[in-house]
Amino acid sequence: MRPPPVKLTEESAMPPPVSRPRGRKILAILIGSVLALIAGLFAFGPMGPATAAEPAADEATLPTSDTPDFGENVKIYDSSTSADTIQKDFDAAFDAQNVSPTAQFGDQRYAFLFKPGTYDRVWANLGFYTSVAGLGQNPDDVTINGALNVDSGWNYGDTSNATQNFWRSAENLSVVPEGGTDRWAVSQAAPMRRVHIKGNLTMGPSNQDNGQGYSSGGYLADSKVDGKVSSGSQQQWYTRDSDIGGWEGGVWNMVYSGVKGAPANAFPSPPHTTLATTPVTREKPYLYVDNAGKYQVFVPALQKDSSGTSWPDTAGESIPMSRFYVAEPGDSAARINQALEQGLNLFFTPGTYQVDETIKVTRPDTVVTGIGFPTIVPEGGVTALSVADVDGVKVSGLTFDAGTTNSETLMSVGTDGEHTDHAADPTSVQDVFFRVGSSVQGKATTTLAVHSDDTLVDHIWAWRADHGGAATGWTANTGDTGLLVNGDDVLATGLFVEHYQKYEVVWNGNRGKTIFFQNEKPYDVPNQAAWMNGSQNGYAAYKVADSVTDHEVWGGGSYAFFNTDPSVKLDHSFEVPEAAGVKLHSVLTVSLGDKGTISNVVNDTGGAVPNPAGNTTPRNLVSYP
Template identity: 70%
Template sequence: MSTLLATITAVGLVGALAPAVQAQAAVPTSDTPDFGSNVKVYDQSTPASTIQSDVDAAFDSQLRSTSAQFGSQRYAFLFKPGSYGRVWANLGFYTSVAGLGKNPDDVTINGALNVDSGWNAGDEKNATQNFWRSAENLSVVPESGTDRWAVSQAAPMRRVHIKGNLTMGPSNQDGGQGYSSGGYIADSKVDGTVTSGSQQQWYTRNSSLGSWQGGNWNMVFSGVQGAPANDFSKSWTTLSTTPVTREKPYLYVDSSNKYHVFVPSLRTNSAGVTWPNTPGTDIPMRNFYVAHPGDSAATINSALSQGLNLFFTPGTYQLNAALNVTRPDTVVTGIGFPTLVPTAGNAVLTTSDVSGVNVSNLVVDAGTQNSAQLVRLGTSGSHVDHASDPQSIQDVFFRVGSSIQGKASTTLQVNADDTLVDHIWAWRADHGGAATGWNVNTGATGVEVNGDDVLATGLFVEHYQKYEVLWNGNRGRTIFFQNEMPYDVPDNASWQSPTGAGYAAYKVASGVTNHEIWGGGVYCFFNTNPSVHADRAFETPTGSGIRAHGLVTVSLGDTGTISSVINGVGGAVPTPAGNTAPNRLGSYN
């Protein structure tokens, strides 16, 4: 952004001068952009040995590394339409594999997309830290007949066709180890059987399965053909449809090797996959500003002011001001886990109270100066009906503490009515490349919802120091919630809410008259002080418009106490049975 334009914008006088100034400062765009050196693009002429060498180099560099989990490495492997001979792709941290067809079956990987245990330093016996990786928009013919996807949080599988079976536990799970703690599948098809194995919780949305086997604590399905029948005694919470969905935008390449981003259409009360022939809006890549690490907030905001969408390439972006999205239907997305970091206690992204803004595929790290919010959608106090074209945020992962001793009061604030929050992991870190601790990486609330009629599908929020989810808006709905309370509470004197001992993980404000949640799990592990207890996992008003289905609490290793499930209702954990046994409440109100 030029100094003149910045000055004009600051005093609110863009008006008549803006077109001339913006014309001088126009940023270049292209239908065949440079995605940077961290992105590899393959076609059918690429030797299988080259592809294998590339994916092996990315994974092998992370094997038992003590720094990879919070490192700066980023990888995106993109496949143009075609069938690819044996590729066995082990996916490590910050690794994305995606097809570039219009439909998943346009790209076929023969071999595997493999995620297992045994490779991550300090977590070799489990898969509970298999974060930050993704598979999208392709089909897989598993070499052994079964693909392994033993992921934990922040590892989405979207628009994938598994032409065989899928197992989500690691290969050592039968030895009494090998736990995994994720995850999320949407708009995908598995021809065979999905086996959850040692997964502690899982959310599957708008997909098609041959069959499902297994259940641990909290398995949730909405709009899934082939899902098991609702049976919370087996951990299954099943909804036949999902109330509102809009699948995430995806990148594809046409027959002229020009790139596009496709934005699927809104669906209501839907089930099954959107493909082939997904309805939606096609946006040529020339309508995007393709950002690269080193771009400033001013440069990116200049592109937004020209009416461009944003596409982030892999890497880390240091931003001294928020990226301000004011145009309806703006798409902000990226590939390869681009990471936004505030440098001056600012938010990294804000949106006006307009319709259709779509934000996806980002990691947001809190900076060393406290941010009031990291991402803010809509305008506080404004209530505009966006039901026909809601804002959405998908596959966006927040970290308070990682390689940075970060601080943020709230990581995501949702003010816009009707917003779709679809697969979020907001995480106050319990470990990191930088030191963590109660007074070090501070964060009060992961997700604050002020808008009305907001729907969350796949809400993972962990370790915040006050209410981890604070829901102030009316008629809110959540399908699948996973939480771990903060591990590092020093004592109950340091952790007192207005209503008693500890803070509920999921708080619905007292003025709310209508709210509903399906499939919520809250776990405690107060290892700093096992005598710590929380009075309740969920806290809501008690009116007839408040409903909950399929709630579960767990004391991990029987370390610390949650005294009730919701509002004093439901038993405590640890249970008399001990040994991390869950406590279940099938329904409330």
């Protein structure tokens, strides 16, 4: 397989497809005095107010509702909405991005939500920052006859490939695909969760057999595919806790855990890494509308040794939206923290949030979620979001952009040095994405620091940008490490970390596990002298501390593409201590287009890439030691 081309600089600014005035702040001015008189009548539940209204002053109760206004970037359909209206909305969102030089790093954000029902003739092309979700309690409550379509041919500067099909998602609905096969040719930060494909599913673009059409890795979870799944040109792919009719294809490493119908473990020929179950899971919270027309967020329960879908009859609890503060772009960090102090959960609507102080989550079991890729940008070098060392916080559906002043961390979980057992109710981080360099020249030393024991990291992409709306480069958008783990018993399922300048993953906690790891080393290393780790050439992608006695990895890949100076060498991609409890399974390295050398896979074992020169052949290591 040929390497993907160098990714080009892109940015974006397009208007939202719908416009629906919120009017809440204007209303507050008019009725503020009345609300002050009735504030004492508000009834509070165990997690916050059952009802509320716009505050008349900063110290007043913040507003909540079971039928909130989700804002102008969210479009909600019911079965009475015409197919023409739905199609017009999708086309308006996508066409503005089609071969647009400003789309990839723009401020457009979309969420298309479908109430229970059947929707015919919907062909939904998904561009950047686009989410499609059903509002039923089960995926089969919403049926789309048509397609959720992601393909190549539309991305400016790289129309031949799908390697930049980032930042889009599909959740909690079923699809009857036109022609029998749905196409989901995505790369990083593009999850498909809790979806029922009533036909076949392919993850390669339509031109994948014509000398191009590369795609670089993705994530499928809690889903059912009645027919076959074809991975096509996907270099790596992770499927978790799903039910499929079969699987075709595989390039470097296809990884499965808890997947009914998955092929047998056979890495590297064919390249399938298969685990019968997933050790610990808690599916992502999701929004739904109940029979009374009120909105709730369902929080699935923790599972051990899971396999197959969690639905129907998903175990868990529903939280009414009246226990959430619905954040909108323009809300300050102080206002968001006020909501948390009030005992509310957080629900972020699509848009960009500039925060000049840390959003602090301190209450156990708080839910912090978002739709439509809400993006949080820290100012002044603050940490954007911190989670205390408490039980059961659920963080999902957020994107973090580093600001122009360096942040030591973008997000932290727990307190360094504290070790409290959270196994019965761990914190989870799901579909959370980090960017160092995008529309601005961002800087962050570490993007995600996990200190709490037992934390579940379920699908993140931590990315020091190799291209962006703002210029990128070795001294422009700086970042040392994508993921730092100090907690014990932390599990990562679906870990994507790319292009950081030192160790990209540092794992100091004991008894950690990773199922699926995908990595590209930084493209822009200026020369060998600028990238030395003491006497070693470069920094490993995945570093397990020497003090660790128990750690395990399944299905890891690390790629070199040192296009600035192809003579650059990396001694190894995985660096681990020699301990009986430290084990790696199905790991590989690749030199893309012979741009640079990785001398070994793990420590001094595995051999070098290029292997041999000229054909992007991976160096596979079935197990270590």
